[in-house]
Amino acid sequence: MSDCLFCRIAEKKIPAKVVFEDDQTMAFDDIHPQAPVHTLIIPKKHVAAIQECSEQDQVLLGRLLLTCSKVAKMKGLAESGYRVVVNTGRDGGQTVFHLHFHVAGGRSMGWPPG
Numbered sequence: 001m002s003d004c005l006f007c008r009i010a011e012k013k014i015p016a017k018v019v020f021e022d023d024q025t026m027a028f029d030d031i032h033p034q035a036p037v038h039t040l041i042i043p044k045k046h047v048a049a050i051q052e053c054s055e056q057d058q059v060l061l062g063r064l065l066l067t068c069s070k071v072a073k074m075k076g077l078a079e080s081g082y083r084v085v086v087n088t089g090r091d092g093g094q095t096v097f098h099l100h101f102h103v104a105g106g107r108s109m110g111w112p113p114g
Contacts (some may be wrong), residue, residue, distance in 0.1 A: 006098035010044045019074060024060060025067045036106030037075045041067045047099040049088050068103050077105035
């Protein structure tokens with residue numbers, strides 16, 4: 001989807017600080033970090049939000065979560081801990097309508113969020 005910001009990043013039409021990439025996923029640092037470490041993990045194929053996923057997306061969803069874990073290890077968060085967040089819909093805080101996981105850490109994360 002050419003007007004989608006994250007599709008354009010996945011297509012390398014917009015630069016990003018990519019920290020991991022495979023054939024189905026891409027991870028890049030957030031340009032407006034909310035923690036010392038804040039990386040976004042996206043599927044390369046366009047999926048607007050998690051509620052658009054179906055049974056056929058199980059493997060992709062698993063791959064996205066494994067990518068979150070890889071990124072957390074790469075960023076030195078595995079032992080101290082980190083948060084994985086998926087914002088869904090406007091009221092859920094989603095601002096870019098391309099499914100993405102936030103991996104955030106490097107400080108104590110408060111609860112409840114928001």
